[in-house]
Structures are given as C-alpha cells and as structure tokens.
Amino acid sequence: KQWYQRRVRGDRTITIGSAGKSFSMTGYKLGWAVGPAELINRVQAMHQTVVYSAPTITQDVVARCIEREVELKGKEEAYYTQLPKVMQEGSEILSEAARDAGLPFVKPYGGYFMMLDTTPLGLEFDTTEEMYDVQCSKYLMEHHKLATIPLSPFFNLNKNLSDKYVRLCFAKSTDTLKAGGDIIRELKK
16 A cells, blocks of 8 residues: 555546446446546547447446445445455465466456466477467367466567466356366366
C-alpha cells in the first residue's frame, strides 16, 4: 500500500474497471473509468471513436450488480466478500496439485490464473513454426484433457520469457479443479 501511495498520484491516475472481470461475468463488455476530470475528458473523447455502444440490458445488469454490492458491503453474503474466499480455495487446489507433482508454479496475489512451469515434464517440441507453450497447451489438452493457456500470445517481444510456462485458471467449480488437480498429479508419473 505504501508503494502504491508513493508511486501513484491521484491527480494523474485513471482507475479502469470491467464488469466482466469485476463480477466474473464473461462476455459483459462493459467498463468504467474513474479519475480527475481533465483526464476523464480525454478518455471520453477517445471512447466515442473506439466503442460504438453497450447494450442497454448489459448496462442495467451491471448497474444492479454495483447497487447490490453497495447494499451488502461488508456483509458475508456480498459478492466481494465471497469472491476472494472462492478464488483462494481454487488457487490452493491447483497449487497443492502442482507441489505434489513437483512442478514449479507462480501463484498470483490477485486474479484467477496461476502459471505452471512445464520444464520438469521433459516435453520437447519443434519450435520452428509454433512456440513451445502453444504446442504444450495443445498436447496437455489432447493427451491429458487438461485445459491450459499459453503465455506467448501475451508478449510482443521476448516471447521466450514464458516459453515453458502455461496458465491455469482457478475460477472453476471445486469439482472441476479437483479433477484438474488429479490430472496435474499424474503428469509427472
């Protein structure tokens, strides 16, 4: 928090939110920006040339979600009270599986993806036309029914920084995560 306060100045910071991310509503392409008026005016000017429209129903649903969270703020049944607990549980299920399999991983402090280092699996792919992590994700799905996400598409430069890592999403049901954890444990055998 102290680093944030020292590094981020309110007079030159725009905070951007997304309904799809904030309320786990995949597909809801609606967001917001909060900040100083002079910066928000520039965001609005850009916005009118980038985005055509957001459906009224989407706006209504997101407004209701925000209103409900305001009403329930600090209460046990509030979405934002429950979400960290659910994400922590999912993260722990996959982290434990990776530890059991002897696979290094990077556990996030926020979000719902962890990165798994596949180096110990000893997989080899011809990378002349397609990155290792892309082929590894395909291999894990085709041969082990484990859905992962390659990292290289997120890099313009230095794609090799992530070439042995894949992302695992833990925003899934407990049953799905446990099944995935079992698959991860079996990978090293």
